[in-house]
Amino acid sequence: MPGGFITSTVSGTVTPRAGGTRLDVYLEILAHAVRQRPDMEGSTVLFFDLQPNRL
Numbered sequence: 001m002p003g004g005f006i007t008s009t010v011s012g013t014v015t016p017r018a019g020g021t022r023l024d025v026y027l028e029i030l031a032h033a034v035r036q037r038p039d040m041e042g043s044t045v046l047f048f049d050l051q052p053n054r055l
Contacts, residue, residue: 008037013053025050 010033016025026048034041 006039006043008033008040008043010036022050
């Protein structure tokens with residue numbers, strides 16, 4: 001949607017590759033999000049949070 005506004009939320013769990021970095025995980029998640037919503041290609045990420053999945 002050129003010139004417009006769209007919001008989207010992606011949540012879930014991910015298992016990073018051994019030796020992977022936070023940037024690697026971010027880029028993998030971003031690519032996944034764009035595959036799910038191609039209209040989000042080139043969008044701006046407003047917030048990214050990565051936490052361990054354990055209590």
